Amino acid sequence: MGCGHEEALQISASGSARRLINQHPPLGLLSDESFTQDVCELNKDDALFLCSDGAADALLANGERLGREPVIASAISQVLRHRSPAMALHAIRRDLLPVGATLTDDLTMLLLRHQSRPDSARLELPISLASVLPLRKFVVQQALNSGLSEVNASLLSVAAVELLTNVIAHGQNLLAEAPVELITEPMPRGLALDFKYLGARFESPEILADTDFSTYPESGLGLQIVNAISHPIQYSFEDGVNSVRLCLQTSI
Numbered sequence: 001m002g003c004g005h006e007e008a009l010q011i012s013a014s015g016s017a018r019r020l021i022n023q024h025p026p027l028g029l030l031s032d033e034s035f036t037q038d039v040c041e042l043n044k045d046d047a048l049f050l051c052s053d054g055a056a057d058a059l060l061a062n063g064e065r066l067g068r069e070p071v072i073a074s075a076i077s078q079v080l081r082h083r084s085p086a087m088a089l090h091a092i093r094r095d096l097l098p099v100g101a102t103l104t105d106d107l108t109m110l111l112l113r114h115q116s117r118p119d120s121a122r123l124e125l126p127i128s129l130a131s132v133l134p135l136r137k138f139v140v141q142q143a144l145n146s147g148l149s150e151v152n153a154s155l156l157s158v159a160a161v162e163l164l165t166n167v168i169a170h171g172q173n174l175l176a177e178a179p180v181e182l183i184t185e186p187m188p189r190g191l192a193l194d195f196k197y198l199g200a201r202f203e204s205p206e207i208l209a210d211t212d213f214s215t216y217p218e219s220g221l222g223l224q225i226v227n228a229i230s231h232p233i234q235y236s237f238e239d240g241v242n243s244v245r246l247c248l249q250t251s252i
Contacts (some may be wrong), residue, residue: 006051009072011079013045017072021164042114045083049075049092054107059098071096077109078239085113086124086181087241089194094175094198094240119186125209127197129170132161135182142184146191148248156248158191160198163195163244166223173242175240190249201237 007019020040042048042229052073058066074095082088090113097103108203125137136157143153164180175198204223227233230246237243 006053006056006071007070009049009051009075010042011047011076013043015076015080017076017150038060042112043115044116046114047085047088048112049079050112051075052106054105055096055109055144057100057103058096058107059104060098066101067095071180076142079113081239082241083113083151084181084183085111085120086179086188086195087198089151089180090175090198091239091241093178117185121184123165123182125141125182127164127171127174127178127180129165129168131164131180135160135164138182141237142193143191144196145188146184147189148153148191148250152190152197152248153248155229156191158244159226159246159248160195161238162223162225163246167197167199169231171202174199188248189251190247193246195244195246197242198240199242202235203243204235 007021009019010016011017020038055071056066056068060066066210074092074246078088078091078095082091092111093109121138121142123134124231125135137156139160140150140153142157144150148156160182167174178198179195181196183196185192185194226246230248232247234245235243236245
């Protein structure tokens with residue numbers, strides 16, 4: 001692991017971290033390559049962060065090299081702050097590329113996280129209308145797997161699509177290339193869906209205004225649909241990440 005790049009970083013759920021030291025050269029550099037294999041254990045909520053040296057070699061506006069330590073500090077901080085891997089990874093990317101920073105080499109980052117609930121499912125999608133169909137398929141399938149009827153599975157997918165299209169149409173200060181992340185968790189007689197994205201805080205009104213559906217309203221309709229389907233719906237915001245939790249359960 002490494003092959004000429006930075007060592008991988010193992011981050012525990014408690015916040016301790018250790019580098020997985022390697023001394024191997026880049027692949028193909030030597031004709032008689034010899035590699036040592038080792039094993040490390042990831043416990044519940046532990047993470048593994050891998051990054052090419054493009055991050056540490058980035059130049060700040062004053063000409064100074066960013067260096068490895070800010071990369072490590074950001075990785076630990078964001079892994080502890082955000083339990084979902086996509087939001088943690090892109091929050092790290094946001095931290096490491098401040099205004100004025102210039103990449104002098106290619107940058108690749110990978111974050112693996114131990115899945116604490118084996119019955120959960122996760123999907124990353126671009127914030128784009130092209131994501132509507134795969135989003136619908138994912139939500140419907142997970143809802144059916146949790147025991148919801150086809151009608152309720154379709155209703156939950158409609159609510160998820162409304163959230164996505166609202167972000168596309170009205171999202172502010174979205175981080176370029178950062179995805180929307182969906183995580184499902186089975187509940188008794190239903191399913192919970194967490195919808196996450198990086199951007200300016202979305203303030204949901206405590207009381208929704210009455211919507212006249214006969215006039216094809218241009219605003220407010222999406223939230224009316226989402227609130228009518230999900231029981232309950234929860235909004236939260238932390239460190240640039242918006243989270244919306246939808247829940248749909250049957251009464252029987």
